[in-house]
Amino acid sequence: MKSIIVGGGKIGYNLFKILKERDHQVTLIERDKETCLNIAEDINTDVIWGDGTELEVLRDAGIEEAEIVAAVTGSDEENLVICKIAKLSFETKRTIARVNNPKNTKMFKKLGIDNTVCSTEVIANLIEYSLDTDDYRIINTLEKGAMLLVELSMKEYCCWCDQYLRDLVLPQECVFVSVLRGEQIIYPRGATKILHNDKVLIITNKNALTFLVNAIFSKGNRKWKTRKMKSEV
Incomplete structure (x- = not known):
């Protein structure tokens, strides 16, 4: 695949x-x-050596055979x-544009750019989500922070302890990924029971995470019925 x-x-x-270094044709x-x-x-x-907005320069680079074009100059307009x-x-299958001003991201998407990357926005989200606690930690952010991979540490007082996954009513914006029990990795099913000291990995968003935490x-929710755990987010 040429890029x-x-x-x-x-x-x-x-x-x-x-x-x-990864032997891609680029x-x-x-x-x-x-x-x-x-x-x-x-x-x-x-x-x-040339201007990437000129057709002949793009042809010299082999754009007619390229499947991906990534424009990462310092100018949003040029990208x-x-x-x-x-x-x-050239009917390139996929385009990726660097966006220096986060305000331009929506416009780029509306104009048909397949993917945008805004380092300013990514850094801002990393800072925002960097304040981990003993209860949970952000492992990674996806889609420029719109999705979060989170590790929840189950304490004795957590209302999820001793509950089966099938009995939990989660926010719509939450998906179980795995349960870590010591050295064991458990791929969760409905019959999986959450125990004290488990680490539960979920994918969610900021609003749903706040609700879940x-x-x-x-501690006042230890005896709260799990069937009542419905999010308003």
Whole structure:
């Protein structure tokens, strides 16, 4: 599968280098001649010197055979133009655009860009979700923070302890992934029983997590019937 990266800054350079190390067929386009020479010398491969918004430059890079185009320049406008050219002029299957201003993300998606990556938004979400507690911790964020992979630590007073999964009524925005019991990994089914000291992995979102934490770890809820645990989120 051939891919093209437009933009040889820190993001484009590191992306290009990683894909090359993994033996992917990838071409880099960069408009600054000196940057091109430095990258080509460092990675020992050919780099296209030119403007990624020009059709001939894209053709020279082999866009007609490329399945993915990633525009990662420092300009949102330029990244949008590159992706639109790839879609409209060359029918590229998938386009990825770097978005420097988070406010542009929705617009890019409405204009048909397949994927957007906003480092500002990702960092903001990482900071927001970095305050873990003894009750839970955020293992990873997905879809730029819209989804969370969370580990819940079951205490004696948790209302989930000694309950079967089939008896729990979860928020709609919550899916069980696994139960960690010591060194054992349990892929949960309805008959799986949650025990004290288990670590429960779930995928959820911010609102549902807040609800779950308040419901599960409030000591006053230890005898609360699990069938009442319905989210309003």
